[in-house]
Amino acid sequence: MSNQQMEEKAEQQQAETLAEKLGLTVDELELIGYELEEAGSDDGHPYYILVRFLDDSQKAILDKIEGLDGMAVRVDLNLFNYSE
Secondary structure, three states: OOHHHHHHHHHHHHHHHHHHHHOOOHHHHHHHOEEEEEEEOOOOOEEEEEEEEOOOOOHHHHOOOOOOEOOEEEEOHHHHOOOO
16 A cells, blocks of 8 residues: 555544544535644643634534534544544
């Protein structure tokens, strides 16, 4: 398997994991678009992952996301097996 194939597989697994956590399908997640940002302390200690949704995201899909705060939601660092 090439590096590109491995990256694509990892991205697909990440999307599936995130979609499940948010109560969405992968297709819905792709429709609204998102960016991941690791939030942490000034000294670099990570606290959580912030999922930011695009401004033009469909409200009907966003309304399905529990814990949505504005255009973002926090998820646990361990969701994607991130480590410090």
